[in-house]
Amino acid sequence: MRVSVAVIGAGPAGAAAAIECLRLGCGPVLVLEKTETDRRKSCGGGISPAAMGQLERLGLWDKISAKAQMVDSLLVKGPAGGWFQLGGPVEAAVMDRLEFDRLLRRALVRHGAELKRGIAVESLEQASGGWRLGCSDGGTLHARFVVLACGASSPLRGKYTRRRGSRLIGASALFDGVEFMARRVEMYFHPELNPHYAWLFPLPDGRANLGMCFMPNRGKKVLPNDIHRMLTFCLGDRLAGA
Numbered sequence: 741m742r743v744s745v746a747v748i749g750a751g752p753a754g755a756a757a758a759i760e761c762l763r764l765g766c767g768p769v770l771v772l773e774k775t776e777t778d779r780r781k782s783c784g785g786g787i788s789p790a791a792m793g794q795l796e797r798l799g800l801w802d803k804i805s806a807k808a809q810m811v812d813s814l815l816v817k818g819p820a821g822g823w824f825q826l827g828g829p830v831e832a833a834v835m836d837r838l839e840f841d842r843l844l845r846r847a848l849v850r851h852g853a854e855l856k857r858g859i860a861v862e863s864l865e866q867a868s869g870g871w872r873l874g875c876s877d878g879g880t881l882h883a884r885f886v887v888l889a890c891g892a893s894s895p896l897r898g899k900y901t902r903r904r905g906s907r908l909i910g911a912s913a914l915f916d917g918v919e920f921m922a923r924r925v926e927m928y929f930h931p932e933l934n935p936h937y938a939w940l941f942p943l944p945d946g947r948a949n950l951g952m953c954f955m956p957n958r959g960k961k962v963l964p965n966d967i968h969r970m971l972t973f974c975l976g977d978r979l980a981g982a
């Protein structure tokens with residue numbers, strides 16, 4: 741099979757790249773996604789003003805904003821209980837990540853890309869006038885251009901780009917019964933999570949996304965107890981009524 745553009749990965753980067761390639765008239769675009777079904781990635785679901793601008797430019801913002809909670813203030817808490825709050829005219833948004841990824845995938849198909857799921861790209865080789873891709877179903881594919889959009893932790897990234905894969909440990913879930921302010925994002929900082937943090941991000945349906953992430957020290961084993969301890973320290977109060 742031959743295509744003009746093969747996009748590896750149907751996350752936000754892959755979806756945006758596929759849509760942009762089609763808008764630029766780059767020819768047939770095939771998106772290969774290794775997962776067969778949708779899953780909720782560990783994520784706060786926060787959409788920054790810059791990301792909102794990109795979604796607007798791609799013509800996707802109307803559909804996304806209909807399912808998002810707009811936010812305009814931020815509560816920051818430190819490990820000793822100190823806090824401050826910021827607010828202002830700038831708005832960001834929060835949305836269920838599962839829904840966000842689904843909307844983007846639907847959009848790439850609507851724009852004319854072909855999406856093949858359940859196929860992982862395992863190898864990439866330069867071939868005449870493009871690239872040969874080796875796929876997990878045993879097939880090969882020839883593409884003039886390849887967009888690697890397989891995420892930060894994919895081995896392909898370390899193998900075929902100068903950027904090495906990174907390992908971030910994250911835990912997040914959507915909760916009912918948590919008290920929060922609808923237009924306020926909350927961030928909880930702690931030295932063990934630094935430079936990352938724990939969060940409470942409000943969703944439009946009265947639920948909230950609570951979670952945390954951190955980059956473990958190289959070679960250090962992270963035990964479930966460590967994660968539980970940090971979650972309890974940062975978000976225990978917020979989860980009490982959930």
Ligand SMILES: Cc1cc2nc3c(=O)[nH]c(=O)nc-3n(C[C@H](O)[C@H](O)[C@H](O)COP(=O)(O)OP(=O)(O)OC[C@H]3O[C@@H](n4cnc5c(N)ncnc54)[C@H](O)[C@@H]3O)c2cc1C
Nearest residue numbers: 749751752753773774783784785786860861890891910953
């Ligand atoms: C805990 C946590 C919380 C976060 N919270 C936020 C937030 O609130 N707001 C925000 O903007 N960002 C957040 N992020 C970052 C955000 O998740 C990433 O920036 C975003 O997912 C990157 O999108 P992507 O398309 O590059 O990669 P991914 O979303 O990782 O998508 C890559 C896709 O490629 C597929 N794939 C991988 N390898 C292959 C292969 N070999 N062949 C075919 N398919 C393949 C994967 O299945 C996946 O679907 C968070 C990240 C973490 C870890």
